[in-house]
Amino acid sequence: xxxxxxxxxxxxxxxxxxxxxxxxxxxxxxxxxxGLLGPxxxxxxxxxxxxxxxxxxxxxxxxxxxxxxxxxxxxxxxxINHTSGYSRLPWRLSVWENLDVYGHLYExxxxxxxxxxxxxAFEITDLLPRRVLDLSAGQTTRVLLVKAFLNDPEVLLLDxxxxxxxxxxxxxxxxxxxxxxxxxxxxxxxxxxxMQEVEELCDRVIFLNRGQILVxxxxxxxxxxxxxxxxxxxxxxxxxxxxxxxTEKKWNYxxxxxxxxxxxxxxxxxxxxxxxxxxxxxxxxxxxxxxSLEDFFLSVVEEKT
Amino acid sequence: MSxxxxxxxxxxxxxxxxxxxxxxxxxxxWPSLDVLVWGLTIFALSRMGQTSPLQIKAIVFAxxxxxxxxxxxxxxxxxxxEELWSENIANLMATPLRxxxxxxxxxxxxxxxxxxSFTLTSVLAYVLxxxxxxxxxxxxxxxxxxxxMFGWAFGFLTISLFLRFGTTIQTLAWAGIWVVMPFSAVYYxxxxxxxxxxxxxxxxxxxxxxxAMRSVLFTGSARLDGVLVSIGINLLxxxxxxLLFLRSFAVAHKNGIGHLK
Numbered sequence: 001x002x003x004x005x006x007x008x009x010x011x012x013x014x015x016x017x018x019x020x021x022x023x024x025x026x027x028x029x030x031x032x033x034x035g036l037l038g039p040x041x042x043x044x045x046x047x048x049x050x051x052x053x054x055x056x057x058x059x060x061x062x063x064x065x066x067x068x069x070x071x072x073x074x075x076x077x078x079x080i081n082h083t084s085g086y087s088r089l090p091w092r093l094s095v096w097e098n099l100d101v102y103g104h105l106y107e108x109x110x111x112x113x114x115x116x117x118x119x120x121a122f123e124i125t126d127l128l129p130r131r132v133l134d135l136s137a138g139q140t141t142r143v144l145l146v147k148a149f150l151n152d153p154e155v156l157l158l159d160x161x162x163x164x165x166x167x168x169x170x171x172x173x174x175x176x177x178x179x180x181x182x183x184x185x186x187x188x189x190x191x192x193x194x195m196q197e198v199e200e201l202c203d204r205v206i207f208l209n210r211g212q213i214l215v216x217x218x219x220x221x222x223x224x225x226x227x228x229x230x231x232x233x234x235x236x237x238x239x240x241x242x243x244x245x246x247t248e249k250k251w252n253y254x255x256x257x258x259x260x261x262x263x264x265x266x267x268x269x270x271x272x273x274x275x276x277x278x279x280x281x282x283x284x285x286x287x288x289x290x291x292s293l294e295d296f297f298l299s300v301v302e303e304k305t
Numbered sequence: 306m307s308x309x310x311x312x313x314x315x316x317x318x319x320x321x322x323x324x325x326x327x328x329x330x331x332x333x334x335w336p337s338l339d340v341l342v343w344g345l346t347i348f349a350l351s352r353m354g355q356t357s358p359l360q361i362k363a364i365v366f367a368x369x370x371x372x373x374x375x376x377x378x379x380x381x382x383x384x385x386x387e388e389l390w391s392e393n394i395a396n397l398m399a400t401p402l403r404x405x406x407x408x409x410x411x412x413x414x415x416x417x418x419x420x421x422s423f424t425l426t427s428v429l430a431y432v433l434x435x436x437x438x439x440x441x442x443x444x445x446x447x448x449x450x451x452x453x454m455f456g457w458a459f460g461f462l463t464i465s466l467f468l469r470f471g472t473t474i475q476t477l478a479w480a481g482i483w484v485v486m487p488f489s490a491v492y493y494x495x496x497x498x499x500x501x502x503x504x505x506x507x508x509x510x511x512x513x514x515x516x517a518m519r520s521v522l523f524t525g526s527a528r529l530d531g532v533l534v535s536i537g538i539n540l541l542x543x544x545x546x547x548l549l550f551l552r553s554f555a556v557a558h559k560n561g562i563g564h565l566k
Binding site: 015046049052053054055056073074075077078081082087088089090091092093094097100101102103104105106107131147 | 307309310312313314316317320321324325387391392393395396397398399400401402403555558559560561562563
């Protein structure tokens with residue numbers, strides 16, 4: 001059984017009368033990528049801040065590598081790192097100077113060489129002499145990612161890591177993360193609003209709502225909790241019969257210019273296809289859209305509102 | 306304790322120092338201007354026959370020594386403000402850097418900037434008014450130690466307030482220390498002040514030093530007990546301010562250090 005690199009027990013954070021995180025418990029295994037999802041105000045950032053030791057929990061315990069963050073802060077922080085898509089760095093310093101400083105703070109051996117290697121991997125070599133002040137949001141995000149990988153962390157906490165990145169760069173960074181995970185069993189705990197990214201990267205997703213863990217599953221497992229799929233058809237003949245069928249079955253549908261989209265329970269898709277064939281409903285094009293993680297996310301947010 | 310992490314923090318501010326005109330002005334411009342304005346004022350008064358050359362020297366020494374208090378306090382406070390302004394405090398506190406290393410880093414930085422600033426102002430005083438601060442001899446070292454400790458104590462008190470109230474009270478980094486100046490007998494002897502001011506001044510360690518400075522200047526020596534009392538009060542103040550600093554950090558952690566702005 002893989003080692004647990006992060007263990008959180010009954011973590012709670014209360015601000016006066018408001019409970020931001022309400023007794024959550026979870027664990028991350030060595031080499032595992034776990035996503036923390038949830039609508040705004042669910043408690044994600046508060047959780048990440050507590051995991052970094054930037055915020056004292058009201059109750060509960062955080063352990064990395066079997067050691068308490070409270071009693072082994074220095075040893076633990078040397079072995080982990082973090083970045084947030086919304087973090088900043090001293091803007092008057094150049095990129096090189098900033099990374100040089102963090103190389104010292106994390107006591108990275110031969111850190112100048114390491115900075116050069118990472119700068120190449122994240123395509124920021126040409127940015128090294130530039131001041132942070134002169135960088136775009138996407139460039140700053142890449143610099144922060146270099147900072148996050150500087151000490152070869154065993155656990156990486158990423159808060160919206162690819163926010164403000166161009167799709168091609170975001171893709172390269174995801175590839176880098178996957179390679180690092182394979183190469184040295186890097187564990188990652190991340191939040192993201194990019195559901196495609198979460199589906200691609202995460203082995204497991206923890207869904208947080210109102211400070212509590214609503215559900216914990218694989219991205220596919222969460223997506224499957226939404227039992228309905230969308231079937232899209234371009235109907236050549238039999239549109240009225242099809243609408244009548246949807247009405248009788250009480251399926252939601254929308255129709256425009258003979259294109260119809262029906263929301264059908266997963267288990268009724270096959271009988272539906274049989275049925276339209278028997279009723280000689282003719283269609284030119286068909287597309288079945290399986291429920292995604294985003295659908296699950298949206299259904300929870302809708303319930304919340 | 307890691308020397309490398311302490312150096313990392315010092316380096317972060319030295320890199321900023323050479324690129325930031327505001328910090329260069331703080332360290333070199335204001336102290337130099339202070340020496341220039343006060344020196345010329347007292348020089349003009351002496352031309353009118355209202356002061357003696359020794360009094361010119363006393364004022365110039367006072368300017369040089371007061372700058373030690375002011376710069377020590379301000380350099381500490383502004384270094385911390387830099388982390389808040391650049392929203393870097395969360396990144397910094399998520400590294401293995403310990404609070405003790407942070408304290409030593411800021412003190413080292415303050416010491417480096419003191420050396421630069423004090424050297425410049427001392428040279429200026431010598432060139433402009435032929436006033437040599439080294440005339441204070443061994444006492445100068447004791448004066449510097451005591452005044453720096455006082456500046457640091459006030460500096461950590463200021464940072465503690467920033468940890469609780471953020472940058473809304475940032476003006477304290479430059480203006481805060483001036484509240485102690487009237488009671489520190491910087492430019493005048495304590496004996497000429499009202500009795501109630503003299504009584505309050507007993508609790509201000511800098512007052513003992515400025516009195517001792519004038520004593521060395523006018524009589525060639527000073528009573529060491531006053532200097533030792535000053536260092537003793539400073540030790541107490543510095544310990545209290547460091548405790549407050551650590552306590553304020555704990556409060557900031559409770560609210561979330563990343564929210565500090």
